[in-house]
Each structure stands twice: as structure tokens, then as C-alpha cells.
Amino acid sequence: MFQYVLRRGLWAIPTLLGVFTIIFLLTYLMPGDPVRAVMGEQYKRADPATIQRVRDSLGLNDPWLVQYGRFLVKTVSGDLGKSFVLDEQVTGIIGYRFPRTLQLMSAALLVAILIGIPSGILAARFQYTWIDHTLMLVALLGVAMPVFWQAVLAKIFLTQDTYGIALFPVAGYGGGSPLYLVLPALVLGTQLSATIARVMRSSLLEERRKDYSRTARSKGLGEPGVIFRHELRNAMIPVVTIIGLDIGYLLGGSVVTETVFNWPGLGRAVVTAISRRDAPVIIGTLVFGALLFVAVNILVDIFYAVINPQIRYA
Amino acid sequence: MLHRRLLLIAAAVLALVGSASAAGTLNYPIKADPEHLDAWRSTTTATRQILVNVLEGLTTFDGNSGDIIPALAESWDISDDGLTYTFHLRHGVLFHAVPGVTYADREMKADDVLWSLKRFLTEDTSISEHPEYVSAVSGSDAVLAGETDEWAGFEIVDDYTVKLTLGAPNHRFLADLVNAYVVPQEALEALGSDLSNKPVGTGAFLFDRWTRDDQLVLKANPDYWDGRPSLDGVTFWNVPDDTTGLLMYRQGDLDVLVSFPDGQLQSIKNEFAADYHEGAGLNVAYWGFKMTEPPFADNVKLRQAFNYAIDRDLIWNVLMEGGRVPGNLGVLPPDMPAANVQGYAYDLEKAKELLAEAGYPNGQGLEPITLFYYGSSSDAPNIAVQDMLAQIGVQISLQKEDNSTYWSHVGEPDVKLFLSGWSSDFLDPSEVFDFLFAHGRDDTKYDVAAVNDLLDAARAESDPVAREAIYLQAHELIMADAPWIVSGYSKVSYLVKPNIENFQVSAAGTYRSPLWTIEKK
DSSP: OHHHHHHHHHHHHHHHHHHHHHHHHEEEEEHOHHHHHHGGGGGGGGGGHHEEEEHHHHHTSSSSSHHHHHHHHHTTOOOOOOOSSSSBBBBHHHHHHHHHHHEEEEHHHHHHHHHHHHHHHHHHHTSSSSSHHHHHHHHHHHHSSOHHHHHHHHHHHHSTTSOOOOSSSOOOOOGGGGHHHHHHHHHHHHHHHHHHHHHHHHHHHHHHTTTHHHHHHTTTTTTTIIIIIIIIHHHHHHHHHHHHHHHHHHHHHHHHHHHTTOOOOHHHHHHHHHHTTHHHHHHHHHHHHHHHHHHHHHHHHHHHHHHHHHHHHH | OOOHHHHHHHHHHHHHHHSOOOOEEEEEESOOOOOOOOOOOOOHHHHOOOOOTTTOOSHHHHHOTEEEEESSSEEEEEEETSSSSEEEOOOOOOOOTTTOOOOOOOOOOOOHHHHHHHTTSSTTTOOOOOOOGGTTTTTTTHHHHSOOOOOOTTEEEEEEEEEEEEESOOOOOHHHHHGSSSOEEEEEEEHHGGTTTSSOOSEEEEEEEEEEEEEEEEEOOOTTTTTTSSSSEEEEEEOHHHHHHHOOOOOOOTSEOOOOOTTTTHHHHTOOOOOTTEEEEEEEEEEOOOOOOTTTTTTTTHHHHHHHHHOOHHIIITTTTOOEOOOOOSSSSSSSTTOOOOOOOOOOOHHHHHHHHTOOOOEGGGHHHHHHHTTSSSSSHHHHHHHHHTTTTOOOEEEEEEEHHHHHHSSSSOOOOEEEEESSSOOOTHHHHHTTTTTTOSSTTTHHHHHHHHHHHHHHOOOHHHHHHHHHHHHHHHHHOEEEEEEEEEEEEEEEEEEEEEEOBBTBGGGGGGGGOOEEE
């Protein structure tokens, strides 16, 4: 088991190095510089000599290999540098915003699991009945509706006295009040729950056709017993994979959700950094995101081994 | 039973939401977090919008007229040769009482002013991004170049008098001092680099706290020299999405709305007829020609033909629902001195004639031209230009680029026709001319010796009437050269709740609005 974890961990190194190189090159190749990006059409107000001095002081006039080496050495030693634009260390930006993104992601994941897994089980148990059809139709709609549209609908009907009931605040972080978390988590989570429900259904259906299920049923065990004691455990493996991969989706989806709900998270910080050509923040947060994604996938692999011992010896 | 319980929950929820906004606090939206709050490096509207409420310079702009009025200087004398400025400081101005900063002398005096002004004068961009605010003072060049520590033109006469001597007359000097904020040296010593995120000064509001990408809170300064503001404070809410902003305003979470979702102007005017206000702004939108590249270089008739082919009234009054005033005059916002010149009125026949005279009858022989525009601008006006130019036989293809890419690309030679714009800070023609028509600084690369000379002469002219005459002359030359297709002049439009009184909007934009005059009933 330890060897297995170690092997998976070592494989992460070339992955991360590749990710870093790609992120650096993409950032480097992006046209535009931070001074002009921040000032927009007013950039002519900045003295051309000042723009040049700012570029010099940020090291933007160095050859790309020098910049690459500098970023790589610093990143490996854990120093993500200082933002070109904000008076903040990149580690500080991540340290402040990531917990808020994590808060949103966990709440969304909870919503997704609470809706997705029971609906998947119900749909499989009552396959080809109206329950199955209704649940899967709703799931299809859930996958098809983009996050920003769901957000607008949710806001119009749940935050406005004019068109619906103002149950929740329109947007904002509200100093961490759970009330502010409900809508963004719901919007981010529902789409995911649709995927989970569909995977849960098909995976469970497959297990239900297997010999051991038939044996269990023929021994006279009731349906709930067959599902929860025997089938579910095996059927969960693809679902866990999907949930693991969806952490990546959540990181991406949180960008839109954070923007429309004014949520001070990491996704929004990355988007702002890209529009400001703020290379240290772009590189730092994306490398952090990649690290997170790789770590989650290792955890998922370990989790497989825990739920299904067959994998350990495979 | 169930119904009653639901109602109770709803009521409790509403009470929670309601208690979030305290009475006497103004809830004001900002689209982007400030990059920092550094007095010496504030360049973007995002930083200035906050700082104008916390910090002050010797002079400031009148909220309504845009004229230069006294701030920390009570009055000033200018010598007859226009070189010596003697500022008489206001007595009894106290710096902000904030935790962590102790003052030897809390009163703002001449030494504080000189210390703050001198700090602007460095090439180190991590300290100051605006040496130009004070570089008109004599001896500044030598200081900037690091040749001397002698601050020749800066002089303390007594505790309440400061004398600045310029190297050459410069009528913009008082305006440049508006953003040259006075900050106590003790604050920099006590807070160090934290000062760039926690501003300390003399303004009507004190900096309280800032949770990034969420909210920034200012409190009333009880010791303000002009009396404590009526508001208890201002909360700037970070609202990047305009639709969200509108929903928040409708629900009462915001007291003011200064930016609207695209294409909804008319419906917003209908829904909030009583809250809607608009006034003239100081931004000019234009399509620029690259004056150094064919086909527009050395072909004034071609540029004029394009100008006559554009129906600006149709674009702004019909397509864009009155979003701007059609650009039927010159390159200056209509309220500026010297703005009243002959523009290019829509005339298709004349456009066709000029196109033929330019050597391209019915557009024959003219290569298709790419019109570049940027991501955050509306598509409609650019598509309209494409369509209108097709009427005289000119083929235009459109290319939209994301904002950051755009502003680095637009100055390059391959961009021959492009959308741009310019916001002036105050009502002086130099705000447009010096940045866009002098020495090829604009992306058009417009650089005409006769115009450069006139602009230099105007800058040194201290008599406003004579200056306006020179600017008018320059303006007419520019219009005849037609380096731009003027598109439209901005309107400052906003919604404000009926219980908010004395909300003044500066023509320079809502970002310069003085929030300390506001009363919330």
C-alpha cells in the first residue's frame, strides 16, 4: 500500500513540471503588458518612460529562458513571488482566497452528492418507470443548463421581491454567513448532481445484472438490502472517480459562479489576473490548482483501494 | 401549520438580510477592486475612486464645474511671470487618527506638504508612478536623474506657507497638484509598506477595512476640517457583473448604480424613471486612422471621406438607445473651452466625391481594411461603421480583441483603423491635446509640427482667453487633418435612490464623485 502511494506520488512530479512549463509559456506568449492592461485606453496617460521602467523592474524585458528559470527556481522553493499589479504576495492571495473557494466547492459537492446519489439509486431501482424517466429528464436539463443561466434564474426568483421572493441575498460573501453560500452552492452543485445521478444509475444497473446480485436476491434478501449491502459498494467506484474528476470541474465552474455571485474566491482572482496580465498570480494560482488536482486524484486512487481491495493487487 | 413555519423562516431570513445595511452608510458599487491604495502610485480609476474620499492635495476639482478650487491650500498667489506659486495652507487640518500611527504633531503643516510632494519625484516605480505631477518645479530634472539632492524649487516659508518655483510657466500645474496627495510621514514610518493598502491622510473619510474582492469600508472622519460628513461611512461593494449590480440595486442592497448591463438602458430608464439621472461626461470615443501607414498616411481626402460616410446620430440615438451624444463636433468634449468647431456631418454624396478625389472612385483600388475594436466595447457601432462604409464602396472587416491584448497591439503599424477613447480628468483642452495630438503620443501617431508648436505655446500661456484662442486654432487644424472619426461624447448616467441627497457627479465620471456631501435620509 505504501509503495503504491509512493509510486503515484513520484509520478506527480513530471506531471507538475509539464503543467508548469505549459502555464509559463502560455502566460509568456499572451500579448499585452500589465501596465497597459490595467490602464486600458488611458494608458497614454502613463509616461512611456514610466511604462518602460515598470517593465524593467518587473523583469519583463528579460529573455524568456531567464524568466522561465527564475519562475521555476522560485516556484520549486515555494516562493510564488509578488503580484505585478496588487501589493500582495501570491501566497497571500491564495491563502486568502482559496479557503473561500474551498468553502464554495465543498458546499457545492455536498449539494451534488445529496441530490445525485439518491436520484441515481432511485432511477436504477425503478428502471424504465416514470420515476426513472422523470429523474433522468431533470438530470439532462441540469447538465444542459449553463451555470450562468442557472445563476440568473435563481437570482431573479429567489432574491427579488419584484419577481419572486427575496429569500437570499443577491450576491456577496457576507462575512461568511451561510445565507450567502446557499445560492452559489446550489447553482454550482446542481449541474454536477446531474452527472453524478447518471453515472450512479448506469453503474448500479450494471451491478444489478451480475451474478452475486441475483444470488443475494434469490436468497430472499429484500431490494433495499441487496442494493445497500451488496451492489452499492461496487457501484460506487465509477461515481468516486467522477467526483474526483469533478473537483477540477468545480475549480473551473467556480470561476463563473464566483463572478456572478461576487464571491471572493480563487477562480475570480485568476480571471482578473489574466485580464491584467499579472504573470506571478496566473502562474502561482494555476500551479497551485494543478497541485490540488493531482493531489485529489491520488487521494481518489487511494480511496478506490480502500473501498475495493481488488485494486490494491491489480 | 407548515405555512406558518415557512413564513416565520422567511421573516427571520429577511431580518438577517435587512440588518446587513446600517442606516447612514452609503452602499456604493465598484466594478473592480483597487490594485492598491498607494497615494504616490494611484493611476487607475479603481484606486482613485477610493482615494479621492480619503486623501487630499493642495487643490481639488469642484464637483460640479470641474474648476480648480482650494483644498489643503486655503489660497495661493502666482507671480506675474507665472513661475512662483505661493500656497497658504489651511490652519487646523488634522491627519487621520488611526490605530498604529502616533504623531509628534498631528496638524498638517508645510513640512508634511513638501515631504509628500518630494516623494513623487523619483524614477523608482515602486515608490512613485507620477513624477510628472511635480516635475514642473525647477530643479526636478536634476533630482530625477539622481544628480543632486538640492530641491531647488521647493521652499518652506513658514509652517503654513509653501513656495514652489517652476522652471517654465505651466498652466496645468494646479490641476496636476489635485492628485498629489498630502500624507503624514509618521504614517509611512509606522506602517511601512502597509501604508500602500491602508491610506492615511486628511480627507473626510478614514480608511477602515478592506476584504479583497468583497468590500471596502470607509468611516466618517470626526475631525475633518470642513466638518464631519453626514454619512457614518461608505461601503464599496465589489460587483464585477452589471446584471448582479442591477439586481442588488433593485433589492436595495446598493444606494447608487453607476454601470448598467449592455442593451438595457431603455428598460432601466422605464423601471427607475425617478432614480435615473444623466449629465455630460468627459470621455470621447473615436475611430482612429494610423497616420503613418498606407492607405491613410498622406491622404487627407480618404480620411475625410470616411468621416462624411458615418451617420453618428443613427449610431448613438437609435442603435445605442441614447448611450452617448453623437460626435458631430470636434475631438474635445463639448463642454470644454475651444470645443466649438465644425464637425463632419453625415453626407453620403460628399463622401463619395472625396473618395474619388482620394484616388479610389467607388472604393476601387482600395484594399479591404480591418477595423479593430476591443472586447468590452459594444459590437453595434462597429458593425454600423462597416455597413455605412460599404455604402460608399469601402470594404471593412471587423476584428475584436480582448482588452489587454488590444491596448498593447493598437499602437502597432498593422492596426490601421481602430476604436479608441479618452477620458479627461478636468475641463481643459490640454487634457485631450497633450496626450493625443502632441508628438505622436496617440495610437494614430498624429505628429504635425504646426500643431505641436501651438500646443507648446498654449501650455505656457497664462491668460485663459488667449489660451483658448490658441487651442481653437490647433483644434481647427486637427479637424481639417481628420486623424479620427469622432464617434460620440459620453454621458454620465446613474441611478440613485430617492433617500440619498446631494449626490453630485463629476463630469470626469462617477469615480470622482465627492461622497462626503451626501446625506442619507
